Amino acid sequence: MRPSVGQVAFAFLAILAVSAVSPVAFPQDQSAPAPQYDAAQLDQLVAPIALYPDPLLGQVLMASTYPLEVVEAARWAADPTNAGLTGDALVSALETLDWDPSVKALVPFPSVLQMMNSRLEWTQKLGDAFLAQQADVMNAVQRLRRQAQSAGTLTSTPQQTVTTQDGAIDIEPASPDMLYVPAYDPGVVYGPWPYPGYPPYFFPPPPDYYYGPLAAGIEFGIGFIIVQTFWGWDHCDWRHHRIDVDAHRVNVINRYSIEHFHRPPFDGHAWAHDPQHRIGVPYRNPQVRARFERKLPGSPQSRYEYRGHEQAPSTVRVIPSPAPVERAMPRPVQRPAPQVIERPAAPIYQRSGSGAEAREFSNRGRESRQSKPTPAAPPSTPPRSAPPKGGGFRGGGSRQR
Numbered sequence: 203m204r205p206s207v208g209q210v211a212f213a214f215l216a217i218l219a220v221s222a223v224s225p226v227a228f229p230q231d232q233s234a235p236a237p238q239y240d241a242a243q244l245d246q247l248v249a250p251i252a253l254y255p256d257p258l259l260g261q262v263l264m265a266s267t268y269p270l271e272v273v274e275a276a277r278w279a280a281d282p283t284n285a286g287l288t289g290d291a292l293v294s295a296l297e298t299l300d301w302d303p304s305v306k307a308l309v310p311f312p313s314v315l316q317m318m319n320s321r322l323e324w325t326q327k328l329g330d331a332f333l334a335q336q337a338d339v340m341n342a343v344q345r346l347r348r349q350a351q352s353a354g355t356l357t358s359t360p361q362q363t364v365t366t367q368d369g370a371i372d373i374e375p376a377s378p379d380m381l382y383v384p385a386y387d388p389g390v391v392y393g394p395w396p397y398p399g400y401p402p403y404f405f406p407p408p409p410d411y412y413y414g415p416l417a418a419g420i421e422f423g424i425g426f427i428i429v430q431t432f433w434g435w436d437h438c439d440w441r442h443h444r445i446d447v448d449a450h451r452v453n454v455i456n457r458y459s460i461e462h463f464h465r466p467p468f469d470g471h472a473w474a475h476d477p478q479h480r481i482g483v484p485y486r487n488p489q490v491r492a493r494f495e496r497k498l499p500g501s502p503q504s505r506y507e508y509r510g511h512e513q514a515p516s517t518v519r520v521i522p523s524p525a526p527v528e529r530a531m532p533r534p535v536q537r538p539a540p541q542v543i544e545r546p547a548a549p550i551y552q553r554s555g556s557g558a559e560a561r562e563f564s565n566r567g568r569e570s571r572q573s574k575p576t577p578a579a580p581p582s583t584p585p586r587s588a589p590p591k592g593g594g595f596r597g598g599g600s601r602q603r
Contacts, residue, residue, distance in 0.1 A: 239331050242397035244342035247328050249388035249402035250317075252346040253420060255362055255373045258381065260436040260445045262314065263339070264304035264473055266329035269322060270481045271305045276319035279312050293431045300463050302479040303455040307432040313383055313411040313423075321405055326483070333475060334487040337443035344440060346392055347371040353393035355386070355419045370440035375428075382422040385412050391420060431455065436473065445473040 239247070251262055265272055278284055278299070287295055288310075296306050308315050318325045332339050350356035351364075351371065358364045361382035363374050375381050388402035389395060395402060407416075412423035435451035452468045459465040465478070477494040485491035 239335060239338065241338075241342065241345075242400040244331060244335070244338055245346060245397065246400040246402050247324070247331055248339060248342045249346060249392070250324075250405050252343045253350060253356060253373065253384050253386060253391070255375050255381065256438045257374075257434060257436060258311070258314070258383065259343070259373075260438050260473075261304050261307045262318070263328070263332050264436070264445065265302065265308055266318070266325050267333055267475050268302050268305055268479045268481070268483075269326045269329060270483050271301045271479055272308075272315065272318050272325060273322065275301060275305050275309055276312075276315040279309050279315055285312075288427060289429060292429060297458045300459045300465075302476060303432075303435070303452050305479075306455060307435075310429045310432060311381065311383060311426050313408050313426075316408055317405050321403075324403055324405075330486050330490070333485070333490045340438070340440060340443045344370055347373075349392045353391065355391045355393075359420075359422070361422045361425075368441060372438075372440075377425075379428055380425040381428050381433075382425050383411075384420045384422060385416060386420045387416050390418050439472075442472075446471055447473050 251259055254262065284295060292310065296309060299306070308318075347356060348371065356364055356371070356373075359376070361376055362384070363376050365372050365374075385407040388404050392402070407421075407423065412421060432455065435448040435455075437446045439446050447468070447470075449468050449470060453460065456465060456468070460467055468474075475494065480494075485494060
């Protein structure tokens with residue numbers, strides 16, 4: 203049975219938590235180049251899987267870019283109902299699950315799924331590095347294989363075949379029907395580690411699948427039966443730094459998703475990341491995020507392409523502000539100046555030239571006053587009687603002793 207929604211949500215929160223403590227912090231500005239993993243960091247990341255057989259290594263690298271589906275697959279495989287499925291029964295049970303083919307291909311190897319699920323922080327870092335620096339990751343694998351070969355720990359065994367072609371070291375299973383996943387201590391198998399500041403990751407193998415403690419070299423535990431439907435469709439092309447895939451085999455694995463989930467069939471030759479299987483796990487590299495976000499349904503970039511454009515614009519178009527319109531300043535209102543009527547001030551004092559003129563002005567004034575009618579006198583009132591001498595009260599009578 204498929205994991206519940208609550209389990210998937212918990213796994214997603216776990217992925218977000220570990221993304222906050224990544225040793226390589228990618229900036230959020232997409233315009234600036236993202237920092238790259240250097241050789242020491244890459245060797246540290248790929249050390250636990252660099253000596254895996256090529257087909258298994260390719261599946262691990264591809265599946266690491268879908269960490270949430272890896273969590274789902276690991277929990278599905280651990281369920282007692284599914285743990286005993288093999289062969290065609292396993293193929294039928296996985297057919298209806300909408301997982302990437304690389305994730306389905308890991309289900310027959312539960313020890314690998316268990317490692318990737320229990321080391322989720324490492325899985326996500328590996329996937330981020332492979333998406334951002336695919337060629338560098340594959341170069342790191344070859345670099346470590348040469349170190350192990352020089353240390354005498356990487357050789358052909360009854361479980362695997364080691365060959366060299368065009369300067370690249372290939373590792374293939376010795377049997378076409380059985381796969382033995384190697385177990386080793388990276389701090390020992392590669393010889394002296396050249397990066398003391400970046401010790402290699404070491405994941406002790408699950409005790410259910412291996413015998414006892416690890417020796418100085420490579421150990422092999424129980425073998426896993428190869429399910430042919432999920433095996434042999436990928437090939438590590440070391441010369442061109444890519445993983446070649448068989449499109450027909452991929453579409454056979456993905457047939458149910460193509461018919462019922464409307465997944466587009468694969469028609470290429472080299473592996474390409476499908477962001478729809480990322481299920482919301484953020485891309486921590488800004489350039490990787492910009493490359494794959496436009497392929498997600500409903501994104502602004504996908505809507506832009508749906509309308510017939512070949513490629514979404516790489517930059518945000520800025521609409522310039524309109525030029526300011528020059529407007530004529532309003533003319534000031536011409537208000538009429540207040541009219542001032544100049545009146546001759548009456549002379550407060552005028553000095554006379556002579557006494558005769560003063561008498562003449564005085565006589566004119568007297569004649570003018572005499573010519574005006576005299577107003578009627580107001581009616582007379584009887585005079586108040588004077589109080590008697592000696593004091594007393596006003597009114598009648600006097601006070602006698």
